[in-house]
Amino acid sequence: MNEHLLQSSQQIGFSLSGFAIHSVEQDEAQLVAASRNGDQDAFALLVQRHQRRVFNLVYRIIQDYEETNEITQEAFLAAWQGLPSFRGDARFSTWLYRIAYNCSLKQLEVRKRDKALQAAMQIEQMEQERLGERADAILEAQECQAHVRNQLSLLPAKYRIVLVLRHLQEMTYEEIAEILTMPVGTIKTHLFRARNLLKERLESFERDRDNKTKGT
Numbered sequence: 001m002n003e004h005l006l007q008s009s010q011q012i013g014f015s016l017s018g019f020a021i022h023s024v025e026q027d028e029a030q031l032v033a034a035s036r037n038g039d040q041d042a043f044a045l046l047v048q049r050h051q052r053r054v055f056n057l058v059y060r061i062i063q064d065y066e067e068t069n070e071i072t073q074e075a076f077l078a079a080w081q082g083l084p085s086f087r088g089d090a091r092f093s094t095w096l097y098r099i100a101y102n103c104s105l106k107q108l109e110v111r112k113r114d115k116a117l118q119a120a121m122q123i124e125q126m127e128q129e130r131l132g133e134r135a136d137a138i139l140e141a142q143e144c145q146a147h148v149r150n151q152l153s154l155l156p157a158k159y160r161i162v163l164v165l166r167h168l169q170e171m172t173y174e175e176i177a178e179i180l181t182m183p184v185g186t187i188k189t190h191l192f193r194a195r196n197l198l199k200e201r202l203e204s205f206e207r208d209r210d211n212k213t214k215g216t
Helices: 021-025 028-036 040-062 065-085 092-111 115-122 133-140 142-153 157-168 173-180 184-215
Strands: none
Touching: 028 040, 028 065, 028 092, 040 065, 040 092, 040 157, 065 092, 092 157, 092 173, 142 157, 142 184, 157 173, 157 184, 173 184
């Protein structure tokens, strides 16, 4: 791949020089078509358009800033190399996020130290109670974001990813199913269990905080 495409920038390293500002409004389908024909400037604009969400997705899985930078670059490089095989059956963004997700999983396998993933494999059953609106309210409340994100990072990976895609990336069940290559029913089940697990941890935190407050 041409070295021009991999020159470093503050975000993840693709050169955007020589591309006019008004090109940002160019239709994404045209950018994809141009990129498939080897137009590196067009692909650089696609990178600029999607790099933040791809980086955030990878970081939620990997939870390491330096490795996230590397994997994000790897994902865009894989996308560039795989463009000739992109048929447009799915949206470009869905196809790109699937690549990023697969790159992240590959990294998890190499590291073999994702405790959340190991914990997910050991879970035999989850409580089946219906989740009330309280967990969603806590998840969305700005004043609880720091704590919620911390608890989210401790969830098993298969539950963390569906919460990230649904609530932080604001994707539909169908888009999530395409990215994770799972049935929509499985996505809904994982999301139900992930919400319950997060709700339990948040409630446990609140009880501990209340007990400490009463003890002072």
